[in-house]
Amino acid sequence: MNILLIGCGKMGGAMLRQWAEVPDNTFTVADPAATALPDGVRHVTKTTELEAAEFDVVIIAIKPQMIAGVLPDYAFALKPEGCFVSIAAGCSIASIAKVVGDRAIIRVMPNLAAMVGQGVSGLVANALCSDDLKARVTELVAQTGTCVELADEDQIDRLTAISGSGPGYVFELMRSYVAAAKSVGFDDETARKLVFDTISGTVETARQSDETLEDLRNSVTSKNGTTQAGLSQLMRDGQLEGLFHDTVQAAYARAVELR
Numbered sequence: 406m407n408i409l410l411i412g413c414g415k416m417g418g419a420m421l422r423q424w425a426e427v428p429d430n431t432f433t434v435a436d437p438a439a440t441a442l443p444d445g446v447r448h449v450t451k452t453t454e455l456e457a458a459e460f461d462v463v464i465i466a467i468k469p470q471m472i473a474g475v476l477p478d479y480a481f482a483l484k485p486e487g488c489f490v491s492i493a494a495g496c497s498i499a500s501i502a503k504v505v506g507d508r509a510i511i512r513v514m515p516n517l518a519a520m521v522g523q524g525v526s527g528l529v530a531n532a533l534c535s536d537d538l539k540a541r542v543t544e545l546v547a548q549t550g551t552c553v554e555l556a557d558e559d560q561i562d563r564l565t566a567i568s569g570s571g572p573g574y575v576f577e578l579m580r581s582y583v584a585a586a587k588s589v590g591f592d593d594e595t596a597r598k599l600v601f602d603t604i605s606g607t608v609e610t611a612r613q614s615d616e617t618l619e620d621l622r623n624s625v626t627s628k629n630g631t632t633q634a635g636l637s638q639l640m641r642d643g644q645l646e647g648l649f650h651d652t653v654q655a656a657y658a659r660a661v662e663l664r
C-alpha cells in the first residue's frame with residue numbers, strides 16, 4: 406500500500422520505525438518538523454508536494470485538537486477507495502467524517518511499545534470500510550505488536566484508558582520503584598537493572614502460569630516475611646486498587662471529552 410503519515414512525533418514515529426522494517430508498503434511523512442526518518446521514507450513539508458488520490462491509506466497521527474484544522478488540507482491525497490486511519494485519542498469517526506465526508510475511516514489506538522514491536526492496539530472500522538481494507542490495515546498495525554478488533558468506538562475509548570495510556574502509568578510506577586531502590590542504597594544503574602528485570606521476569610512468570618494473580622502474589626508472600634511487610638504498605642486501606650480504578654476512569658472520561 407502507498408501510505409501517508411500525517412504527524413511523525415512520538416507515536417507516529419514509533420510505528421513508522423517498525424513499518425520501515427517491512428518492505429510491503431511505501432511511506433510518505435507529512436510533518437514539517439520530522440527529522441531522522443528511516444531510509445526509504447519520503448518526507449514532504451508542504452501539501453503542494455502531494456498529488457491527488459495518491460494514497461491507499463492516510464494515517465492521522467497529529468493531536469486530536471488539530472485534526473479539524475489540518476486534515477482538510479490532506480484529504481485530496483487519498484484515493485476514493487482508500488481509507489483514513491486515525492490513531493488520535495478520543496476523536497470519533499463522526500468527528501473525522503465531519504471533516505472528510507462519508508469515507509472509509511478506521512480508528513486505531515496503539516501504544517508506545519509499538520516502538521519495539523510489542524505494542525498493543527485496538528481497532529474499529531466504520532461501515533464504509535471494506536473487509537479487505539480492514540484486514541490490510543489490521544495486518545499493518547499488527548506489524549507493531551498485537552491488534553484487537555473492537556465492537557464499537559466506546560470500546561476503543563475504554564481501551565485507550567488501559568493500554569493506550571498504559572505505558573505512561575507503567576513508566577511512572579517504574580520511576581517510583583527505581584527511586585525506592587536508590588533510597589535503600591543502590592546506584593542508578595543497579596537500581597534500574599533490579600527493577601527492570603524484576604518487572605519483566607514477573608510478567609513472564611504470570612504469562613506462563615495458570616494461577617490467578619492473587620495466588621501468584623501470595624506465593625511470594627511468606628507469613629510474617631519481608632513481602633508481607635512491604636505489601637502492608639503498598640496495599641494499605643485498599644488505596645492502590647482505588648488509585649488504579651480512578652486512574653483508568655479519569656483517562657476514559659478524557660477520551661469521551663475528546664470525542
Ligand SMILES: NC(=O)C1=CN([C@@H]2O[C@H](COP(=O)(O)OP(=O)(O)OC[C@H]3O[C@@H](n4cnc5c(N)ncnc54)[C@H](OP(=O)(O)O)[C@@H]3O)[C@@H](O)[C@H]2O)C=CC1
Pocket residue numbers: 411412413414415416417418435436437438439466467468469471475492493494514515516517569570
Ligand atoms: N504518545 C502516545 O503514547 C500515544 C499517542 N497517541 C495519539 O497519537 C497522536 C500523536 O501523539 P504524539 O505522537 O504523542 O504527539 P507528538 O506531538 O509527538 O506528534 C505529533 C506530530 O505532528 C506534528 N504536526 C503538527 N502540526 C502538523 C501539521 N500541520 N502537519 C503535519 N504534522 C504536524 C508535530 O510537529 P510539532 O511537534 O512541530 O508540532 C509532531 O511531530 C495523538 O492524537 C495521540 O492521541 C495514541 C496512542 C499513544
Ligand SMILES: O=C(O)[C@@H]1CCC=N1
Pocket residue numbers: 494565569570
Ligand atoms: O495521552 C494521550 O492523550 C495519548 C493517547 C494515549 C496515550 N497518549
